[in-house]
Amino acid sequence: MKTALTIAGSDSGGGAGIQADIKTFSALGVFGMSAITAITSQNTVEVRSVQLIDVNIINDQVAAVLEDIGADAVKIGMLATPDIIQTVAQCLKKYKPKHIVLDPVMISKGGHRLLEEDTMQELKSTLIPLASLVTPNIPEAEVLANMPIHNEPDMYEACRVIKKLGAQAVLIKGGHLQGNPNDLYYEGQTFQLFRGERIETKNVHGTGCTLSAAIAALLAKGKEMPTAIDEAKDYITNAIANSLNIGQGYGPTHHFYHLYECVT
Ligand SMILES: Nc1ncnc2c1ncn2[C@@H]1O[C@H](COP(=O)(O)OP(=O)(O)OP(=O)(O)O)[C@@H](O)[C@H]1O
Numbered sequence: 001m002k003t004a005l006t007i008a009g010s011d012s013g014g015g016a017g018i019q020a021d022i023k024t025f026s027a028l029g030v031f032g033m034s035a036i037t038a039i040t041s042q043n044t045v046e047v048r049s050v051q052l053i054d055v056n057i058i059n060d061q062v063a064a065v066l067e068d069i070g071a072d073a074v075k076i077g078m079l080a081t082p083d084i085i086q087t088v089a090q091c092l093k094k095y096k097p098k099h100i101v102l103d104p105v106m107i108s109k110g111g112h113r114l115l116e117e118d119t120m121q122e123l124k125s126t127l128i129p130l131a132s133l134v135t136p137n138i139p140e141a142e143v144l145a146n147m148p149i150h151n152e153p154d155m156y157e158a159c160r161v162i163k164k165l166g167a168q169a170v171l172i173k174g175g176h177l178q179g180n181p182n183d184l185y186y187e188g189q190t191f192q193l194f195r196g197e198r199i200e201t202k203n204v205h206g207t208g209c210t211l212s213a214a215i216a217a218l219l220a221k222g223k224e225m226p227t228a229i230d231e232a233k234d235y236i237t238n239a240i241a242n243s244l245n246i247g248q249g250y251g252p253t254h255h256f257y258h259l260y261e262c263v264t
Pocket residue numbers: 016107108109136137138173174175176181182183196197198199200201204205206207208209210211233236237240
């Protein structure tokens with residue numbers, strides 16, 4: 001069976017972070033493993049508290065998994081401090097996983113900052129160059145590219161700037177723009193627009209986590225990057241279309257078990 005490791009924060013509400021990633025891996029027929037970087041006390045409305053995990057424990061979790069089991073792909077989510085980023089970067093340099101999908105998580109749907117102020121700079125210089133794919137949403141792409149993004153033409157320009165930070169490829173997610181949620185992919189030569197149709201719902205907690213975890217799972221299964229993104233886009237669209245109206249705030253997406261044949 002193919003394996004995937006998520007290095008991310010825990011969301012007690014189960015909609016985002018580690019929980020969304022593991023549900024996605026399972027639904028796509030990949031064995032999921034985790035290295036928890038932070039424990040958030042979170043629900044559909046708010047983040048109440050955050051306990052960061054000691055960097056030695058983060059390092060140990062990643063090392064324990066990769067030295068014994070290995071991972072066909074790694075997905076990275078919430079990394080709150082420059083120290084945590086450096087620790088994760090050292091692990092990636094040591095174990096050299098084949099596929100690294102980096103979701104540069106900044107702010108929760110409810111508006112809570114999930115990383116410290118100076119962290120984005122560290123992410124830019126230390127981690128993005130190691131990534132097979134970086135998947136910012138519009139506000140994250142604005143920070144990474146250091147420019148405002150108002151429309152699709154701006155997304156093209158931001159892709160070019162972010163690509164120069166050294167990732168193998170960039171996927172800017174269009175969910176935060178008006179109109180249809182189209183995502184733009186760029187690997188340095190050609191652009192590809194992955195089109196979506198907006199589903200009218202407030203239950204979009206964890207959509208970015210789910211998309212990046214689905215891409216990682218599909219890469220683990222041996223798909224080429226554009227195919228993995230295309231199928232992951234279908235997966236997230238379906239998960240949003242069937243999202244759950246639980247809690248008082250932004251409800252979670254719903255993960256269907258695809259009963260994909262497992263590639264052993
Ligand atoms: N209302 C919607 N209907 C259909 N697709 C959507 C909708 N909102 C977002 N998407 C898609 O979901 C994926 C995640 O995009 P989004 O821009 O929401 O990421 P995000 O802000 O990082 O998510 P989050 O921070 O909630 O984890 C993208 O493929 C985007 O196009």
